[in-house]
Amino acid sequence: MSKYVIAAFIFWVYGSAMSFAQDKNVLIIFIDDLRPELNSFGANYIHSPNIDSLNARGRGFSRHYVNAPSCGPSRYAFLTGQYGLEYRGESNQSLFKRAEGVNDENVSIAPSMPEWFRNNGYTTVSVGKVSHHPGGRGGDNWDDSNISEMPNAWDKHIMPVAEWESPKGAMHGLANGKVRTPDNRDIIEAVDGNDKSYPDGHIAEEGLRQIDALVKGDKPFFLAIGLIKPHLPFGVPKKYFDLYENVEIPPALHPEKPKGKTTWHGSGEFMNYNRWGKDPREDKDFALKLKKYYAACVSYADKHVGDIIQKLKETGADKNTIVVLLGDHGWHLGEHSIWGKHSLFEESLRSPLIIYDPTMQNRGEMSDAIVESVDVFPTLCELTDLPTPNFTKGTSLIPILKDAKASGHEAVAIKAHTTTIRTDQYRLVQHKSGEVELYDHNTLEGEVLNIAEDHPETVRRLKKLIIGKMGKKAFVFAD
């Protein structure tokens, strides 16, 4: 072989390895507390043209389940590909607890998804609420750079706080720098302002700036942008509320408080806001008004998604960037007499997931396969030709990206010491006390009628499935 042929061969091997391994970027768009309240997910009264357009060009998952029904542990699972059983009591502190292990040289902790991409040659950047604290820092105001929520994960983790002064202030902020205090906790607001009247306008703007910078870099990028709305309080520029002025919003299905042992709760997070003596569980007009504000917040988030996708197009990065958009969990808008998340009902656990890959076929067909948040990590590794780590709990979604009709698998979730599994037909919830809920989704009653007592064999089978996925530690029983 002549030296030219050898040189060409070496160039081919290295050149193709590089172009295959590292020519696709990843953009994650995380939307806080977004249930599938989107036009293209069946809520036809919602104005969500930008997310719907992404869905039409990618693969939407109508039955994506998060692995925990609150911000911190759900993001933990998505960002690490692990169920986080060891931090099950920590809730929103779970990533900080994991970070203590990462920082301890005597403890071995598997890398997170952004860390994995960073170790494999990617520039990793987060903007806004990606891990639990916007910007990923601890301390009283969530701005202490000595306390990182995800050590080694990000080249930069940014939270523009603008007039809200700190990430904590922005997280619960109302318009124009108004920060939540015990006396100042309005739950809804629509102001005559522009998109930057609320923190997400600033987060999105910083996201666009980062895309401009990252496309000029010599490495592929893994960029995660986390928008805060529709998280409480439901505050928006008035033009988004006006979209729903004359729109009829349907009332909640099955609004009754469940009977027997369930994960129902008193909507504490929600009830702590200033409701002027009104309670949507009793007051139907107030309930519908709140649903309009939630819808307005979704449309406000959708506007920013449009700007971000437009920036990808303007820079040409849309041709080699995978986009993943998801909600970190669902939200009860009155179903089962709950306003909020934190339950193990469908409304808390189901969130929209869309995956767009520039090279994918069969775009725009929705998948109704059951999938879970931990699946995204191995999927992104495969799509970018990175090595797939053997420590993630997820299953690659590539077969479903190729064929929307491909089947999924079961989805599990934990809420502190309570564990649940969703199969095609059933949901089982196992309480620490030993009590069990079993719901059949093939019946009209669905999650209103607990049939556990009459179906012991199904209960046994589903418990085995949980152990198969999560191990015996999935169950914590009282003595």
Ligand SMILES: [Ca+2]
């Ligand atoms: Ca959330």
